[in-house]
Amino acid sequence: MRKSMVSRLIAGIVSAFVLVAGLHLSNPVQAQAADNNKVAWDFFINKGFTKAQTAGLIGNFVVESGRDPINPAAVQFGGGPGRGLAQWEGSRRTDLYNYANSKGKAWSDLQLQLDFIWHELTGKEKNAYNQIKATTTISAAAVAVRKYYERPSVHADQARINAANSIHSRYSGGTVTPPSTETSFPSLKQGTTNKAATTTLQYLLRSKGYTITVDGLFGAGTTNTVKQFQSSRGLVADGVAGEKTFTALVPTLKEGDSGTAVTALQVELKAHGTYSGAIDGKFGPQTRTAVINYQKSVGLAADGVVGLKTWGSLID
CATH class of the missing domain: 1.10.530.10 (Lysozyme)
Incomplete structure (x- = not known):
């Protein structure tokens, strides 16, 4: 009688173990599926x-x-x-x-x-x-x-x-060296489809005193204006806005500044999702906070000052 009870008890434990084991065998598949x-x-x-x-x-x-x-x-x-x-x-x-x-x-x-x-x-x-x-x-x-x-x-x-x-x-099963922050400028020329960067380029040209329509379209008018700016800085006047042209165009901006270059900055910050204020060309506390938040997000020194590296990271 006791032997029979013990046998049944052992059998019950084994069955329970098998059932639990079976449940656990199915869990890894579900867990893996949960890791999108x-x-x-x-x-x-x-x-x-x-x-x-x-x-x-x-x-x-x-x-x-x-x-x-x-x-x-x-x-x-x-x-x-x-x-x-x-x-x-x-x-x-x-x-x-x-x-x-x-x-x-x-x-x-x-x-x-x-x-x-x-x-x-x-x-x-x-x-x-x-x-x-x-x-x-x-x-x-x-x-x-x-x-x-x-x-x-x-x-x-x-x-x-x-x-x-x-x-x-x-x-990947290995390690990767953390990337350096991308701070290069794009290369824009007539017919480019990069409307966002072209808009910023046009604002920056206006900040240098040039009369140009800001529409994000790189047409003949923008090409001619780029050539004029390049000639004024001793650059090759080919109408292509690349690294050297942007480097000559972008100013260093900080809180208290104002003007069309600040407008360009605010447009870029809004596009990157760190600025929700008015596009008013005034570098106030809200713009500075947006700059700092952006700099932190891409691994730049978060000082609120917009220099060459911050411009290069912003303009894609």
Whole structure:
């Protein structure tokens, strides 16, 4: 009798152990699925992207979806049109919804969105795929994803690079040297589609006394004005606003300054999300706070003074 009871007790314990073990065996899959970054990392690595390229992709999705780990259910701040990891909008958002319907899944499903990204990269966004595959560093990959796949109005390249480096250090199985802050200027010429940087360029030219329309369009008028400025500074007057031209254009600004250059600064700060005040050309306490917050976010000395490095980081 006792032996039978003991046997049944042991059998019950073993059964309970097996049941618990079975539950624990299923948990790692669920836990892994909950780590959206790791799921995305494995997905892109398996598609043939390098670790640097994969980090560049996920780093962009961290910035776009506004969350780390990446958030496939992200809705654009303020109820705007952007949705999902890449903040798809317009016809691409419609394509996402149609793709989800064809698969019988919700548009906010992580695996669905990863499949849709691959669907785009091997279809309508093949050029983006080729540009990303041509990169060899994390920073180059992050910028290529922004430039050719995301194509946002706000570049925020430093934030994308920082996020990509963070992703790489967590999932690559190795370590990565922290990047130096990106402080180079873009190269702009007639016909460029970089409207944000062109707008800043036009404001800066106005701050030097030139009459120029600020419309973000680099046409013949802007080209001629750039040439005039370049000639006045002994630069090659080719109408291309590159590193040397921007270096000669940007002033050092601090609290108490005012004018069109401050307007350009405020436009850039607002585009980078650190300034919400009026675009009034007055460098007051709110502008200074925005400058300090931006400098902190990209690893610059947070002194509230806008010098060459801060300008170079702001203008993408």
